[in-house]
Amino acid sequence: MVSSDLQKQIECRRTFAIISHPDAGKTTLTEKLLLYGGAIREAGSVKARKSAHHAVSDWMEIEKQRGISVTSSVMQFEFDGYKINILDTPGHQDFSEDTYRTLVAADSAVMIIDAAKGVEPQTIKLFRVCKMRGIPIFTFVNKLDRAGKNPFDLMEEIENVLGIRSTPINWPIGTDGDFQGVYDRLDKQIELYAGDESHGARKLSVIKGAVDSPEIAAVLAPHYIERLKEETELLDAAGDPFDLDKIRAGELTPMFFGSAMNNFGVESFLKKYLRFTLPPTPRVSSEGPIPACSDVFSGFIFKIQANMNPAHHDRVAFMRICSGRFEKGMTVTLTNTGKLLKLSQPQQFMAQERELIEEAYAGDMVGLFDPGVFHLGDTLASPGSRFTFDSIPVFAPEHFARVYAPDSGKRKQFSKGVSQLAEEGAIQIFREPDAAREEFIVGVVGVLQFEVLEYRLANEYNTGITLDRLPYRFVRWVAEDTDVTRLKLSSSTHIALDETGSPVILFENEWSIRWATENNPGLTLSDVMLGRIKA
Ligand code: G4P
Numbered sequence: 001m002v003s004s005d006l007q008k009q010i011e012c013r014r015t016f017a018i019i020s021h022p023d024a025g026k027t028t029l030t031e032k033l034l035l036y037g038g039a040i041r042e043a044g045s046v047k048a049r050k051s052a053h054h055a056v057s058d059w060m061e062i063e064k065q066r067g068i069s070v071t072s073s074v075m076q077f078e079f080d081g082y083k084i085n086i087l088d089t090p091g092h093q094d095f096s097e098d099t100y101r102t103l104v105a106a107d108s109a110v111m112i113i114d115a116a117k118g119v120e121p122q123t124i125k126l127f128r129v130c131k132m133r134g135i136p137i138f139t140f141v142n143k144l145d146r147a148g149k150n151p152f153d154l155m156e157e158i159e160n161v162l163g164i165r166s167t168p169i170n171w172p173i174g175t176d177g178d179f180q181g182v183y184d185r186l187d188k189q190i191e192l193y194a195g196d197e198s199h200g201a202r203k204l205s206v207i208k209g210a211v212d213s214p215e216i217a218a219v220l221a222p223h224y225i226e227r228l229k230e231e232t233e234l235l236d237a238a239g240d241p242f243d244l245d246k247i248r249a250g251e252l253t254p255m256f257f258g259s260a261m262n263n264f265g266v267e268s269f270l271k272k273y274l275r276f277t278l279p280p281t282p283r284v285s286s287e288g289p290i291p292a293c294s295d296v297f298s299g300f301i302f303k304i305q306a307n308m309n310p311a312h313h314d315r316v317a318f319m320r321i322c323s324g325r326f327e328k329g330m331t332v333t334l335t336n337t338g339k340l341l342k343l344s345q346p347q348q349f350m351a352q353e354r355e356l357i358e359e360a361y362a363g364d365m366v367g368l369f370d371p372g373v374f375h376l377g378d379t380l381a382s383p384g385s386r387f388t389f390d391s392i393p394v395f396a397p398e399h400f401a402r403v404y405a406p407d408s409g410k411r412k413q414f415s416k417g418v419s420q421l422a423e424e425g426a427i428q429i430f431r432e433p434d435a436a437r438e439e440f441i442v443g444v445v446g447v448l449q450f451e452v453l454e455y456r457l458a459n460e461y462n463t464g465i466t467l468d469r470l471p472y473r474f475v476r477w478v479a480e481d482t483d484v485t486r487l488k489l490s491s492s493t494h495i496a497l498d499e500t501g502s503p504v505i506l507f508e509n510e511w512s513i514r515w516a517t518e519n520n521p522g523l524t525l526s527d528v529m530l531g532r533i534k535a
Contacts, residue, residue: 115141
């Protein structure tokens with residue numbers, strides 16, 4: 001029997017990641033959510049960090065030089081009695097495998113779409129990871145204050161490109177730069193858009209009313225109402241009805257229209273998001289699902305960040321708590337080895353700032369000091385537990401380089417450094433079947449990781465690197481029983497081995513992938529490797 005306090009603490013928790021293509025408005029929306037949650041008083045602080053956080057950051061030198069965040073962070077705020085964790089997914093040049101892995105720790109995702117641009121490439125990649133996990137995906141169509149695509153076309157695009165049907169929760173009134181507000185289809189209320197002097201720095205007060213109410217008629221011209229009625233009738237007749245079970249199963253995305261910059265639609269989005277989502281649900285483990293509300297504490301490591309403080313060469317392992325209560329100084333077992341550990345310096349993160357914490361609950365993320373004992377995917381649990389959570393999948397890198405030590409006297413450090421960075425998940429390594437032991441093909445999701453690799457080899461392993469970029473853009477894993485030597489492949493295609501020694505195929509373009517599948521009946525190619533990072 002778990003205590004009612006534990007139950008209360010866990011039931012009020014919600015953990016999500018925001019996925020989007022750069023510039024769709026992720027930073028702006030995050031900031032507005034923090035504003036509504038009272039975590040910040042005026043918008044502008046997250047943004048300021050994004051462009052100038054070298055002032056507060058003691059993270060990797062490379063971050064300081066570039067003024068960007070190489071790592072994902074976690075933000076927590078409270079709203080309406082809920083405790084909400086937002087996992088930041090790095091974008092831009094710092095897009096990396098970490099971005100994907102962060103999604104493994106989230107219980108749901110908010111997908112931001114720029115109304116004018118529609119579904120963009122990075123959104124597609126991130127969406128696929130969420131879809132694979134079957135987590136609920138909420139769509140926020142942003143920048144409604146500007147001219148954008150027709151909302152019906154956006155619904156169609158989401159279905160055609162992402163393969164998920166949508167159900168608009170609200171519907172825009174007046175598009176193409178003539179934005180008047182939204183109609184909430186569930187509450188049957190119109191919410192009128194009104195900018196204020198603060199340009200979104202403060203919370204917005206909105207005029208609300210039923211479609212045919214005098215308050216609305218007083219400010220909204222009849223032609224807007226006529227068009228709204230026509231469009232909502234069409235939606236009611238031809239669109240997907242609201243279905244909470246499908247939303248929670250990740251089969252239907254509730255769609256919201258708004259303008260993060262102007263705070264419009266942010267609060268109503270947040271309220272509905274909290275209503276539609278569930279607290280942390282049971283996580284699959286080797287001993288069946290582990291309920292979040294449990295006296296047994298458990299969690300898994302989803303990210304390892306080295307060098308957070310270059311002066312100390314420290315590593316921080318980020319743990320997602322899956323069940324029970326976490327307490328500073330508690331002893332847990334690393335379930336794959338049975339080793340006992342005392343977790344003495346837990347930290348919580350607010351953007352780049354960290355603070356020591358005393359306790360945390362299922363749904364929360366905690367940073368643990370890592371003296372080198374943690375691996376990605378490790379399960380930590382109350383002593384005596386033996387279960388392991390599902391392993392974290394390996395996602396296909398998109399940039400490749402052949403690397404070796406320029407100085408033959410440094411080969412040993414070089415191999416050690418590259419292998420350790422691969423173990424941390426910063427890079428992936430592949431080998432050509434007949435290559436020398438110190439020669440690797442390195443694969444990364446974002447090109448910045450090459451610079452991170454170079455920097456860290458120089459700073460932590462005291463070795464240089466020669467890095468020859470390769471033309472491949474795709475790696476595909478094959479089914480275990482495939483005899484790769486018998487495959488018919490186009491001339492630019494290359495066979496290599498992954499870290500576990502399993503064969504992979506490197507392709508330069510999508511055409512050669514198609515050629516391979518067309519010319520080798522029965523060949524299955526996968527861009528995700530499940531179960532490779534063993535817990
Ligand atoms: P990101 O984190 O997804 O990369 O996007 P970010 O929030 O930084 O937003 C990208 C740009 O889009 C910013 O403009 C931001 O102000 C703008 N933006 C965000 N939400 C809205 C919106 O609802 N309406 C409009 N019209 N613009 C929006 P910027 O010019 O790059 O930066 P700034 O100078 O405005 O800060």
